[in-house]
Amino acid sequence: MRVSYVLPLLSLFLSQTTAAALGSSPHKLSTLRQCQTTGKNCPEGTIIVSQTNTTTSKKQIYKTIQSAINTLPNNTHPATILIKAGTYNEQLNITRAGPITFIGETTNPKDATANQVRITWSAANKDSTGQSVDNVYSSVLVVAPTLESSLTGSGTTGYAVPDDTPFGNVDFRVYNVDFVNEWSDYSDGPAHALSLSRANGGFYYCGFFSYQDTVYIGKLGNAYFYKSIIAGQTDFLYGFGTAWIQSSKIQLRGCGGGITAWKGTNTTFTNKYGVYIVDSDVRAANTSIAPDIIGECALGRPWNSQHRSIFARCTEDGSITASGYIDWVVSGVARFQEGVTLMAEYAVSGAGFNRTGRIEGGVTTLLDRKAWKGYSEPERVFQEPTGEFGNVGWIDWGVIGEK
Secondary structure (H helix, E strand, O other), X not given: OOOOOOOOOOOOOOOOOOOOOXXXXXXXXXXXXXHHHHOOOOOOOOEEEOOOOOEOOOOEEEOOHHHHHOOOOOOOOOEEEEEXXXXXXXXXXXXXXXXXXXXXXXXXXXXXXXXXXEEEEOOOOEOOOOOEOOHHHHOOEEEOOXXXXXXXXXXXXXXXXXXXXXXXXXXXXXXXXXXXEOOOOOOOOOOOOEEEOOOEEEXXXXXXEOOEOOEEEOOOOEEEEEOOEEEEEEOOEEEOOEEEEEOXXXXXXXXXXXXXXXXOOOOOOOOOOEEEEEOOEEEEOOOOOHHHHOOOEOOEOOOOXXXXXXXXXXXXXXXXXXXXXXXXXXXXXXXXXXXXXEEEEEOOEOOOOOHHHHHHHOOOEEOOHHHHHOOOOHHHOOEOOOOOEXXXXXXXXXXXXXX
């Protein structure tokens, strides 16, 4: 027997750019830590953003992050932006192909709860008249080479990105920055904190806060999250691309749809597009909401039949429903497809895990060690646009191995 164990942007995108092949970290770990804790010994050419100081004897200091981004030349040279402590109410666009690093000022760089840089925006998928617009227009941060490449679109296949669209940023990194969509304090339509498509992005000790569709990883998007906080209520990890969430906190601010909602994409090569939540903590966002959502939250639901998501070695609290995942039925048609949809868990623990409930639910796959091995490390899932595995040169392994 089979056990079934899944508003406007600040401006239009600047230009189309071509991808560049780059390798290891553009900075040393010691330099990074000194820069963000003392403001000294920053990488050469670092641009500074501050709401309190606007000039120094040596260089201009920008008041907004986007104005600093706009000064970067459209080339493949690494660029670093130090963001001083404060709350910045703005919407950010990254189109540049060359590496960009955001360094958030902090006194405790190894604790995302201590972040001092907060970027906020308030928007959902509605314009000023209340008419629906594409989800991307709500996002606090958009990383994509063009506007078209960032569009979510509708239906189970989403927006048909033109074939000649270039790849965007090959190495975008953020350290100790929170992205907060303040549209509402409940699920009221898609309201992104992050939208990343056709780009490689690493987020270390960051925070992403919204209620619906918090993090969107679009087509050919690759995103790595380390010791970060991702909070939401409805389908708040969704997309077409590949996301690896390592040693992080998944915070449930309510229950709606599922935590994950992925759309698989047909390709000429074998792909492992999906979201992988590993060694992470999945629980109610706070003690106030916890009693109200006991047994109510689903791990995910399939946006189309090719949904792929895995919770591996995670701790799940009592908020998780007995079945784990749920199907998504639209007009009487189920999106879960036996042998195609992968909504899975591996070696999870906690009050939210109910083996009997998973089996009876019939849509959650419980992986054994052999089945998990094919997804067990980033090198096995992150791919080049042409399908080759091992696309991990943009991940900051120094921070991940930091003592």
